[in-house]
Amino acid sequence: MTLSPDLVADPRRIGEDAPWWRQAVVYQIYPRSFADANGDGLGDLPGITSRIEYLSELGVDAVWLSPFYPSELADGGYDVADYRDVDPRLGTLEDFDRMLAALHERGIKVVVDIVPNHTSDRHVWFQEALAAGRGSAARERYIFREGSGPDGSEPPTDWVSVFGGSAWERVTEPDGTPGQWYLHNFAKEQPDLNWDNPEVHEDFLTTLRFWSDRGVDGFRIDVAHMLTKDLTEPLPSKDELALIPQDGNHPLIDRDDVHEIYAEWRAVFDAYDPPRTAVAEAWVHPTRIHLYARPESLGQAFNFDLLVADFDAGQFRRIISDNLALAAQSGSSSTWVLSNHDVVRHATRYGLPNTAGPDGRRHDDERPGGAWLLSGGTEPVLDREKGRRRAAAATLFILGLPGSTYLYQGEELGLHEVVEIEACARQDPTFFRTSGAEIGRDGCRVPLPWSAGGAAFGFGADGAHLPQPEWFARYAVDVEEADPGSTLALYRRALQLRHELQTGERLEWLETGRDDVLAFARPNGWRVVTNFGVAPYTLGDGEVVLASGETPAGIVAGETTVWLAPAGATA
Structure with missing residues (x-):
């Protein structure tokens, strides 16, 4: 490399x-x-x-x-x-x-x-908003709008929630009549907050x-x-x-x-x-x-x-x-x-x-x-x-x-x-x-x-x-x-070694001669080689201190990563 x-x-x-x-x-x-x-x-x-x-x-x-x-x-x-x-x-x-x-x-x-x-619709603020009705300070904490259509029975827009369905839900007013709609970009139980408030x-x-x-x-x-x-x-x-x-x-x-x-x-x-x-x-x-x-x-x-x-x-x-x-x-x-x-x-x-x-x-x-x-x-x-x-x-x-x-x-x-x-x-x-x-x-x-x-x-x-x-x-x-x-066991060993090897926030890509193999080096000489392909890859010098799979001497098997450390970097 x-x-x-x-x-x-x-x-x-x-x-x-x-x-x-x-x-x-x-x-x-x-x-x-x-x-x-x-x-x-x-x-x-x-x-x-x-x-x-x-x-x-x-x-x-x-x-x-x-x-x-x-x-x-x-x-x-x-x-x-x-x-x-x-x-x-x-x-x-x-x-x-x-x-x-x-x-x-x-x-x-x-x-x-x-x-x-957003909050839950069970949050005390939203419950206050439901009880307070149109034009209240409590509703100004959320995003309420009148509906569209002649009787307000349609959502204010045709926007769709991230979770599917309409992004608007209609409420019943304190007097029992159909009322305003509130915006919920996620579930209807998650009314959006008004961050202008x-x-x-x-x-x-x-x-x-x-x-x-x-x-x-x-x-x-x-x-x-x-x-x-x-x-x-x-x-x-x-x-x-x-x-x-x-x-x-x-x-x-x-x-x-x-x-x-x-x-x-x-x-x-x-x-x-x-x-x-x-x-x-x-x-x-x-x-x-x-x-x-x-x-x-x-x-x-x-x-x-x-x-x-x-x-x-x-x-x-x-x-x-x-x-x-x-x-x-x-x-x-x-x-x-x-x-x-x-x-x-x-x-x-x-x-x-x-x-x-x-x-x-x-x-x-x-x-x-x-x-x-x-x-x-x-x-x-x-x-x-x-x-x-x-x-x-x-x-x-x-x-x-x-x-x-x-x-x-x-x-x-x-x-x-x-x-x-x-x-x-x-x-x-x-x-x-x-x-x-x-x-x-x-x-x-x-x-x-x-x-x-x-x-x-x-x-x-x-x-x-x-x-x-x-x-x-x-x-x-x-x-x-x-x-x-x-x-x-692999994760435990990897995190232990990472603490020993981690160094400054730099990375140098290394040429491997293959499009399906990536390698990089860290400032202390720690090297990482990943074979994304299936054909084995032959390593150069360096001691393998960790591998994600079976690694014959000097070989990185397909779909495998190895870590190589400089001499003396780790016990």
Whole structure:
């Protein structure tokens, strides 16, 4: 391999005093599906506390908790009824404090989810809005409009919710008559907030201080690109909306003025020592993601490009180069993610032919639910072993990159997407609002298997809120802990080595002589080589210290990643 002149990265060297989040490994916990301490079928905060030894042995730097707030679970907890409390089914504020302290004792930071675009329809503000009626101050916290048509019986526009169906819902007025309509870009139980209202600004500043004062280290901001809206009449149709460029002036998405909100938040974050961190979930055009990652805004933003990429060397190289350049532009560090609570697990995506996106659909497949569902008379299309092999290779590849890596609970076990969930057991509003045309996200949210035997595979004493398949037994933690060749063993070793090898935020691509093999070097000589093809690749010099699969001497097998370290870099 020879050095390429293509140098991609922030040229700054990052010292020991750099903010913890710049190159952290963050483990996402979906609390209701992680561990159930009280046996009611829902994961809870004491359950998380009971598994902190596991998180410590895994070697993560931080955990990100998906919402644990009071919620009716219309959208898996992202319909928040109270931003400054814990759902009583998941514990108490005292349980949160105990969990936080225990994680901090192990050196693990804590990031919590903030959901600022909408509340639950059970939130006290929305209940006040329903009771107060037209023209009230309570309704000004949300987005209410009169309906269209001669009697107002039609929605104000034909806009469509992200989850399917109309983005408007009509209310009944206090006198019992049909009334106004409210905007909900997601489920009807998630009314959008009006960020033109100063009360909304102040309440969220209070929420950020509430959790920061309790010791939370950072925040993940849900749909960070959708808060501000220009709803000047006349409102455009959905077809007209689709033609408006998303360049900072779109009526609903990625508006420039959203960063005025985040400037307020940044002042709160920076008032703490150390400053609280934040990362934006912002599905925006790649040329605009750096705006959310600027130090005067949220400071970091997810890049989701790998979620929509095939297991392909050319796509990976372009995505890595582009996002490191964007990180340098913002002054932040990049983020790498292959799975989360909203997408099909990458072990399954990579086991499908011609995969295309986070929903697991093939480019040429229009069947409801995507290609990974089996329908009458068809042959299985998922190659589980290929998916596992590619997933391990892709994971080692991104763990070698500069920047932070976000892992999703269960991927360290090599879990596949759970397909075999009957309609009556599903929970995702996407499934119901599209009449099953979109399968939804339940398959990646099934509770974890902690043991091969026992109730709910060790998740809890009395079942699990989403059904676990029998094949989970093969992926249980106790099974993998006993197997030195397991996916869990690979993740533990990778995170241990990463801590030893991680260095400044630079990357140099290395020429490999093959289009299907990528290699890069870090400033200390640590090298990562990934064979995206199937033909073996012959290495040059260097000691292999970690491999995602079997690696004969001097050979990288197909669909495999190896790490090579300079002499003396690691024991």
